[in-house]
Amino acid sequence: MTTTQATNDLLKLSEIVGTNHVLTAASDVESYATDWRGNYRGTPLAVVRPANTVEVAAVVKYCNAHRIAIVPQAGNTGLVGGSVPDQSGQQIVLSVARLNQVHSVDLHNNTITVGAGVILQTLQEKASEQDRLFPVSLAAEGSCQVGGIIATNAGGVQVLKYGNTREQVLGVEAVLPNGDVFEGLRGLRKDNTGYDLKHLLVGSEGTLGIITAATLKLWAKPRSQQTLLLALPTLPAAVEALQIVRDACGDRVTAFEVFSRWCLELAIELVANIADPMQSPSPWYALIELSDSTDEAALAALAEQAFGALFERGLVTDGVIAQNQTQAAALWNIREHIPEAEKLYGKAVKHDISVPISAIPQFVDEAEAALAAQFPAARVVNFGHLGDGNLHFNVAGKSREDCAAVFAQAKSVNAVVYDLVSKHQGSISAEHGLGQLKRETITHYKSSVEIAAMRAIKAALDPNGIMNPGKVI
Amino acid sequence: MTTTQATNDLLKLSEIVGTNHVLTAASDVESYATDWRGNYRGTPLAVVRPANTVEVAAVVKYCNAHRIAIVPQAGNTGLVGGSVPDQSGQQIVLSVARLNQVHSVDLHNNTITVGAGVILQTLQEKASEQDRLFPVSLAAEGSCQVGGIIATNAGGVQVLKYGNTREQVLGVEAVLPNGDVFEGLRGLRKDNTGYDLKHLLVGSEGTLGIITAATLKLWAKPRSQQTLLLALPTLPAAVEALQIVRDACGDRVTAFEVFSRWCLELAIELVANIADPMQSPSPWYALIELSDSTDEAALAALAEQAFGALFERGLVTDGVIAQNQTQAAALWNIREHIPEAEKLYGKAVKHDISVPISAIPQFVDEAEAALAAQFPAARVVNFGHLGDGNLHFNVAGKSREDCAAVFAQAKSVNAVVYDLVSKHQGSISAEHGLGQLKRETITHYKSSVEIAAMRAIKAALDPNGIMNPGKVI
Numbered sequence: 003m004t005t006t007q008a009t010n011d012l013l014k015l016s017e018i019v020g021t022n023h024v025l026t027a028a029s030d031v032e033s034y035a036t037d038w039r040g041n042y043r044g045t046p047l048a049v050v051r052p053a054n055t056v057e058v059a060a061v062v063k064y065c066n067a068h069r070i071a072i073v074p075q076a077g078n079t080g081l082v083g084g085s086v087p088d089q090s091g092q093q094i095v096l097s098v099a100r101l102n103q104v105h106s107v108d109l110h111n112n113t114i115t116v117g118a119g120v121i122l123q124t125l126q127e128k129a130s131e132q133d134r135l136f137p138v139s140l141a142a143e144g145s146c147q148v149g150g151i152i153a154t155n156a157g158g159v160q161v162l163k164y165g166n167t168r169e170q171v172l173g174v175e176a177v178l179p180n181g182d183v184f185e186g187l188r189g190l191r192k193d194n195t196g197y198d199l200k201h202l203l204v205g206s207e208g209t210l211g212i213i214t215a216a217t218l219k220l221w222a223k224p225r226s227q228q229t230l231l232l233a234l235p236t237l238p239a240a241v242e243a244l245q246i247v248r249d250a251c252g253d254r255v256t257a258f259e260v261f262s263r264w265c266l267e268l269a270i271e272l273v274a275n276i277a278d279p280m281q282s283p284s285p286w287y288a289l290i291e292l293s294d295s296t297d298e299a300a301l302a303a304l305a306e307q308a309f310g311a312l313f314e315r316g317l318v319t320d321g322v323i324a325q326n327q328t329q330a331a332a333l334w335n336i337r338e339h340i341p342e343a344e345k346l347y348g349k350a351v352k353h354d355i356s357v358p359i360s361a362i363p364q365f366v367d368e369a370e371a372a373l374a375a376q377f378p379a380a381r382v383v384n385f386g387h388l389g390d391g392n393l394h395f396n397v398a399g400k401s402r403e404d405c406a407a408v409f410a411q412a413k414s415v416n417a418v419v420y421d422l423v424s425k426h427q428g429s430i431s432a433e434h435g436l437g438q439l440k441r442e443t444i445t446h447y448k449s450s451v452e453i454a455a456m457r458a459i460k461a462a463l464d465p466n467g468i469m470n471p472g473k474v475i
Numbered sequence: 476m477t478t479t480q481a482t483n484d485l486l487k488l489s490e491i492v493g494t495n496h497v498l499t500a501a502s503d504v505e506s507y508a509t510d511w512r513g514n515y516r517g518t519p520l521a522v523v524r525p526a527n528t529v530e531v532a533a534v535v536k537y538c539n540a541h542r543i544a545i546v547p548q549a550g551n552t553g554l555v556g557g558s559v560p561d562q563s564g565q566q567i568v569l570s571v572a573r574l575n576q577v578h579s580v581d582l583h584n585n586t587i588t589v590g591a592g593v594i595l596q597t598l599q600e601k602a603s604e605q606d607r608l609f610p611v612s613l614a615a616e617g618s619c620q621v622g623g624i625i626a627t628n629a630g631g632v633q634v635l636k637y638g639n640t641r642e643q644v645l646g647v648e649a650v651l652p653n654g655d656v657f658e659g660l661r662g663l664r665k666d667n668t669g670y671d672l673k674h675l676l677v678g679s680e681g682t683l684g685i686i687t688a689a690t691l692k693l694w695a696k697p698r699s700q701q702t703l704l705l706a707l708p709t710l711p712a713a714v715e716a717l718q719i720v721r722d723a724c725g726d727r728v729t730a731f732e733v734f735s736r737w738c739l740e741l742a743i744e745l746v747a748n749i750a751d752p753m754q755s756p757s758p759w760y761a762l763i764e765l766s767d768s769t770d771e772a773a774l775a776a777l778a779e780q781a782f783g784a785l786f787e788r789g790l791v792t793d794g795v796i797a798q799n800q801t802q803a804a805a806l807w808n809i810r811e812h813i814p815e816a817e818k819l820y821g822k823a824v825k826h827d828i829s830v831p832i833s834a835i836p837q838f839v840d841e842a843e844a845a846l847a848a849q850f851p852a853a854r855v856v857n858f859g860h861l862g863d864g865n866l867h868f869n870v871a872g873k874s875r876e877d878c879a880a881v882f883a884q885a886k887s888v889n890a891v892v893y894d895l896v897s898k899h900q901g902s903i904s905a906e907h908g909l910g911q912l913k914r915e916t917i918t919h920y921k922s923s924v925e926i927a928a929m930r931a932i933k934a935a936l937d938p939n940g941i942m943n944p945g946k947v948i
Contacts, residue, residue, distance in 0.1 A: 192829045250768065295725025358663065432665035459932060462931040475670075
């Protein structure tokens, strides 16, 4: 691209969105050009901030006609470099942040329609104001945006009960790579009229189009909750316990998280205000949340019962049931600060993996053994969403000093873990997506048939390859 | 196609699946060539019945190379002509009926993996034997097969709580139009590694590939159920009641069906062993089912409470709570025999539509008024799944004699109903799909952008157009 051409492009884009919303100064584009973890730093031609869907469509039409690559961006909190530009200086970042209107709430239909730039926490609050729940909840909820959680099919801690973001999306409005607007803001539970384009866009990480708005499901707000922290002797005991708790409590199980003793120790040692909630140490812990639409007493009785049943069977050796919201928050506080503790300890090799729940114990045994054999200085920070088969099976050093050496072998560590994930029919990216980080890696673990089908779809919908090139596929 | 070529094709297909499994005699192919409702009668070149996925793939590869059109077929119980061949004598029906193995059950993962030819009722029974629930339930469950319910994203009476068939599918194995096998039998709740091909195949009605097996979610089996039949003064009262019951009972609401007084009268008059369950007539009825994983007493109390709350607000004028399973079955019996009663009454113009739940009353008012104005002899048989916004808004005659005259104007009646569905952002096919029946109609109600995207995907994955041509798109 010549400078003259670039100048002309910026002029045209400014005509669409206004000069104030085409950012080019290094200090202005900095935050848009760097990913959350600071692993990717790009150089955009410009950051373009349209005010509405019509402007998004006009920008895309212009870029498609002139073969300008677009990197769609919402809250930019992704963990795989999916929402930042490359270093060519030729890609524009298209921020949907200004599409931040809550369009409508339909209480009888239990739906809310919002722009792609609405922050997740705002969405949760709007739902709550209407005595409803929007159940997607994750660490970045204070800054991630609706367009991003849909484009990456974000997970979180309540997937067990409510599903991923995908399951919350009844309809989307999106600008396709040719600039056409797909007007799919339908609030229907049943619609069998052809290929489900919405499901194709969800999780496509901005490579098939730009989501501009969505109609999302709302749920009945829980009226009562019980939070339990249980001490377990083994990981198989946790899998067994999950089953028993679900049998006893049904859909009331809204979270079932696990973490190893070492995770707790790291949190106690490195994070303020975290203490061991039990008298003696235990190899594993499960954090369980039960929710119901009826009174507290019945649920409390159910929690006691479940705890008793697990204790009797020897699946649980100790436990705490939170007696009020403060105690519940303290238990969640432990789980939520494990990533921070890990970060303070040292740089770890991250894995966001899933396997069938039944395969978790064997996968963990095999992976621990293989890592011990090949990387004697390595130690696993093992925690995650057992109820969804999703572990953040991160690999740090045995001591803080060992971390750097282990991290230097990240690629080899990845290979050991991913090979075993693959053996157990798992996923190398359970909830974070592929982005740039795993774009090449996935080609080793997904069949050529699947990759070919994905490429065919990409080529069909984005023949000029302008939409988030270099990501996913 | 010349006769010699056809003979040669049949020979080659026989080499793949065995001579006994290439049917050509008119009496042998009859049931495969005619749809459930008897509206479509095709003439296949042959019915081919492969024994396994390898054979399916070989058949498809041969057909793709020789441009032979394939009509995938499972239980052949669809209502839109999607699984029967045309009359050219050049299409083969590929039946997956012999892929009827239950491959595995994974209790800790709560999944079951089955072949596409497994009958839905068999699947339900296998789940039940393991103390689990497979929740998809519909009239044809005794003969419809897994491949069919996935390919059409079947609905039914429990979608409100458990979702459509789509929501039950964790993984599929499918043969793509080029004969490649997509090996996607994953049992994962979280997997964000690229475009979701599974969701593209679900609901594509055999036009993008042939589903050969699936890994499906299992649910906790309900331990207690309550069934209520309520009399309501108006349809808006039913919408209001749905909200109140969901607020009070949360996810325990597993069904919320409605039907008009006339539906009940038709059932009483024309179906054996159905009596009016209440003392005085009511314009509307709601059949509600609550399910829970805990004891009967608590749920019974909740049902009483909900009924009381509705009665107090004047939303409900009378009601029956089933005191045992026999009574519950009798209440369900009314709802389930409405289609039969309608059929015995006369031929009706069928509509399987959905609109946002909040829009149902207005849609029904407008549609009734428009029909009354244009078709004075018409009367609506109005029943359906209110909890999903899905009505079977069928149009019969005011008297039995009027039915034929109304049916003769079916296309015009459709147009009146579908235009209003469209006005309310609804779907002209909520759970039955497009097939042949609505293939042309949908082009009037879906945007050209969506149709173009669907065509691009179809062309990308099936460039030779061999997979179920003439259906959906």
